[in-house]
Amino acid sequence: MPLRARLAFFGGGVVALALLIFGLLLYALLSRSAVTNQDDALRTRAHDAAASVVIVPGRQAPTAPSELTRSADVFVELMSPDGSVIYSTGVLNGAPPVAPQSLLDTATQHRGSFATQGSLRLYVLPYSGGYVMTGQSTRVVQNNISGIVAFLVISSVPALAAALIASWLVAGRALAPLKATALAAEDIGRTRDFGRRLPATRGRDEVAVLSASFNGMLSRLQDAFDSQRRFVADASHELRTPLTTIQGNAGLLASRDVGDEVRQAAAADILEEGARMSRLVDRMLTLARADSGLQLALTALDLKSLVDEVCRQASGTHPETGLTVMAEAVSVDGDEDAVRQLLWILLDNAFRYKRSTVEVRLYADSGWARLVVADDGPGVAAGDRERIFERFYRADAARAGSHAGLGLAIARWIVAEHHGRIIAGEAIIGGAAFLIDLPLLRPS
Numbered sequence: 001m002p003l004r005a006r007l008a009f010f011g012g013g014v015v016a017l018a019l020l021i022f023g024l025l026l027y028a029l030l031s032r033s034a035v036t037n038q039d040d041a042l043r044t045r046a047h048d049a050a051a052s053v054v055i056v057p058g059r060q061a062p063t064a065p066s067e068l069t070r071s072a073d074v075f076v077e078l079m080s081p082d083g084s085v086i087y088s089t090g091v092l093n094g095a096p097p098v099a100p101q102s103l104l105d106t107a108t109q110h111r112g113s114f115a116t117q118g119s120l121r122l123y124v125l126p127y128s129g130g131y132v133m134t135g136q137s138t139r140v141v142q143n144n145i146s147g148i149v150a151f152l153v154i155s156s157v158p159a160l161a162a163a164l165i166a167s168w169l170v171a172g173r174a175l176a177p178l179k180a181t182a183l184a185a186e187d188i189g190r191t192r193d194f195g196r197r198l199p200a201t202r203g204r205d206e207v208a209v210l211s212a213s214f215n216g217m218l219s220r221l222q223d224a225f226d227s228q229r230r231f232v233a234d235a236s237h238e239l240r241t242p243l244t245t246i247q248g249n250a251g252l253l254a255s256r257d258v259g260d261e262v263r264q265a266a267a268a269d270i271l272e273e274g275a276r277m278s279r280l281v282d283r284m285l286t287l288a289r290a291d292s293g294l295q296l297a298l299t300a301l302d303l304k305s306l307v308d309e310v311c312r313q314a315s316g317t318h319p320e321t322g323l324t325v326m327a328e329a330v331s332v333d334g335d336e337d338a339v340r341q342l343l344w345i346l347l348d349n350a351f352r353y354k355r356s357t358v359e360v361r362l363y364a365d366s367g368w369a370r371l372v373v374a375d376d377g378p379g380v381a382a383g384d385r386e387r388i389f390e391r392f393y394r395a396d397a398a399r400a401g402s403h404a405g406l407g408l409a410i411a412r413w414i415v416a417e418h419h420g421r422i423i424a425g426e427a428i429i430g431g432a433a434f435l436i437d438l439p440l441l442r443p444s
Helices: 003-055 101-110 139-191 206-254 260-291 303-317 336-353 407-417
Strands: 075-079 085-088 113-117 120-127 130-137 299-302 322-327 331-334 357-365 368-375 421-426 432-439
Touching: 003 075, 003 120, 003 130, 003 139, 101 113, 101 120, 130 139, 139 206, 206 260, 260 407, 299 303, 299 336, 303 322, 303 331, 303 336, 303 357, 303 368, 331 336, 331 432, 336 357, 336 368, 336 407, 336 432, 407 421, 407 432
Parallel strands: 322 357
Antiparallel strands: 075 085, 075 130, 113 120, 120 130, 299 331, 357 368, 368 432, 421 432
């Protein structure tokens, strides 16, 4: 069943329930009121009759008493102290109604008493010469209440119909923006036009919040889609260059008209480009695992020992470069392999762009283990210091040359997994400096 129909029926059901409760309460109230009014009328008539008997005794019975099975009038009956009928203005099936002895006793005890006997509502009042009994058919109350019930039923039908129609119209008006949103979302998904946005809705109701949230989701989805598209394009470009080099050198090696020196150079180029492709693929896999929700397992880590070890290995790999290391004893919660990879990424970057010197410093500062890797190269322009952490972002030629990779994007992910921060800035020695803050290991 459509949501609009369910809302309409729900609104109609609420109105029907409200009408039912109102009708029951009104019925109970009017029933009680009708019985009370009848009792008051009987009591008043009895007191008036008792006063009249005292003032004018010996009144004769009417020549044509009312038949109570058909009459709705109040009858008056005088009885002697023993309960025998002296005078009555009504008869029931041809004979005056007779009050039971129990009603007479109760009336004597309480100076008047009510009772319902058959189809009659009776009231007995004792007086000096016996008893006065007044009564009326209960059909009077039933007829009044039946009329009220008929009125409630007849009036509730158009009210319920009006409630259903109003609920249908209101539900349609309320659901119209949601329907438009659903159609727009379906059209956006079909055309993959993530730049499209839903029209802004005035007000601050739920539909406006939904439209704003949906537009925000589309913006993030467009950014992710554009980022993925750029990533695929840049990765394809980065892989095409070494593949072209490998294919060219492989063709050269396959030729018979080359010397040993040329073959050796071609083989070296193939090895170098193959290693470059391997690093690129490994880093792409690392980022793919990061995007899939990979979380690092953090344990207590002696950061100074790790920095000393990696820098020693880096000095052996780049003996021509002056590498200065100043490390204090600090410990953090970290993943050893990931932090090692982070250090190699930053050192490789520094060695690539240095002129002569690379500097590494590690010290504690205000609850953080601060690691600084700097070089004396051309540095990073202020406008590029945030964007160089994007995947395959190409900075200016002075810093990046023809290289655009994934290392700094991986570095930022590793630092984020360690609940730290990484910032690119200007080094004291003149080039670029990468500052990494990791939370210090809390003492147990």
